[in-house]
Amino acid sequence: MYKTILLLLVLSGLLACNSKGGTPSPNEVKNVSEVPQKEKYIPVFNPDSAFSYLKKQCDFGPRVPNTGPHRACAEYLAGELKRFGAGVIEQNADLIAYNGTVLKSKNIIGIFYPEKTNRVILFAHWDSRPYADYDPDPANHRKPVMGANDGASGVALLLELARQLQQHEPAIGIDIVFLDAEDYGEPAFELLNRRDTWCLGSQYWGKNPHYKTKPKYGILLDMVGGPNPEFSMDETSLRMAPDILQKVWSTASKLGYGDYFLNRQGGSLIDDHVYINALTGIPTIDIIDFSNGRGFPEAWHTVNDIPENIDIQTLEMVGKTVTKVLYSE
Numbered sequence: 001m002y003k004t005i006l007l008l009l010v011l012s013g014l015l016a017c018n019s020k021g022g023t024p025s026p027n028e029v030k031n032v033s034e035v036p037q038k039e040k041y042i043p044v045f046n047p048d049s050a051f052s053y054l055k056k057q058c059d060f061g062p063r064v065p066n067t068g069p070h071r072a073c074a075e076y077l078a079g080e081l082k083r084f085g086a087g088v089i090e091q092n093a094d095l096i097a098y099n100g101t102v103l104k105s106k107n108i109i110g111i112f113y114p115e116k117t118n119r120v121i122l123f124a125h126w127d128s129r130p131y132a133d134y135d136p137d138p139a140n141h142r143k144p145v146m147g148a149n150d151g152a153s154g155v156a157l158l159l160e161l162a163r164q165l166q167q168h169e170p171a172i173g174i175d176i177v178f179l180d181a182e183d184y185g186e187p188a189f190e191l192l193n194r195r196d197t198w199c200l201g202s203q204y205w206g207k208n209p210h211y212k213t214k215p216k217y218g219i220l221l222d223m224v225g226g227p228n229p230e231f232s233m234d235e236t237s238l239r240m241a242p243d244i245l246q247k248v249w250s251t252a253s254k255l256g257y258g259d260y261f262l263n264r265q266g267g268s269l270i271d272d273h274v275y276i277n278a279l280t281g282i283p284t285i286d287i288i289d290f291s292n293g294r295g296f297p298e299a300w301h302t303v304n305d306i307p308e309n310i311d312i313q314t315l316e317m318v319g320k321t322v323t324k325v326l327y328s329e
């Protein structure tokens with residue numbers, strides 16, 4: 001993903017405002033806390049299991065399109081989704097990068113409980129960036145990023161969720177989409193300011209969605225494994241899916257993660273949910289780490305985005321939050 005503007009605007013009371021309908025929204029915003037909830041079984045998200053899926057992806061090497069590790073990891077991801085009982089669609093596409101390179105790309109889609117018409121869709125990008133163009137050492141700028149956090153963390157979390165989905169049937173149907181070619185945007189050392197060079201896989205998927213029944217909302221996970229995360233609210237999620245933000249952030253708060261899921265605006269960024277919202281109209285939020293004062297985590301787009309710099313507790317807090325949201329539906 002790529003950050004366009006960083007606004008550190010503190011919006012205290014934003015959620016309360018949303019629940020009273022103070023923020024314009026295309027849909028009626030429900031205050032979930034006022035609706036008596038029946039106790040539902042919530043599976044226990046296993047962060048060690050999630051970390052093992054993260055490590056496995058990184059063991060292939062950087063998953064840069066048109067490379068061996070990319071092809072091998074695609075096979076692994078499709079195989080895991082099948083192993084967990086999903087119907088799998090592999091969406092192949094030749095996508096054109098900022099520099100004209102044809103990227104042999106694959107969105108990998110797992111469909112759980114296809115008979116259910118009430119559905120939610122989850123996304124993470126599985127490719128890694130070909131350039132560590134924000135590394136402090138310029139000698140690393142043309143080296144690939146391992147993408148332990150930027151890519152593998154979101155996918156790992158969704159694989160652990162997939163494992164839970166097989167064991168414990170939720171009330172809703174769930175689609176998991178691993179998006180390709182998110183992170184092949186034009187590098188800082190070759191900035192031509194072309195439009196739409198990021199998120200190529202989601203742009204393709206948004207124009208060619210796989211579903212028959214449109215999911216009621218979506219959650220994108222990106223950089224959900226860094227230490228001391230700051231999950232603040234990005235501009236697109238606030239504008240397009242404020243009630244989903246409210247649902248997820250209030251669930252995190254109830255689980256005791258309010259110090260990390262912050263009630264404030266994190267800024268504006270280009271990530272897959274921008275295209276998903278625009279092209280499909282599915283209200284979709286992004287859970288993304290805006291930490292470190294510069295907008296993204298320290299290791300973002302550097303050669304230090306490796307499994308050793310992952311914090312399993314972060315995978316756990318996001319995993320438990322998303323699991324609770326889905327199984328409370």
Ligand SMILES: [Zn+2]
Nearest residue numbers: 001129150183
């Ligand atoms: Zn990235």
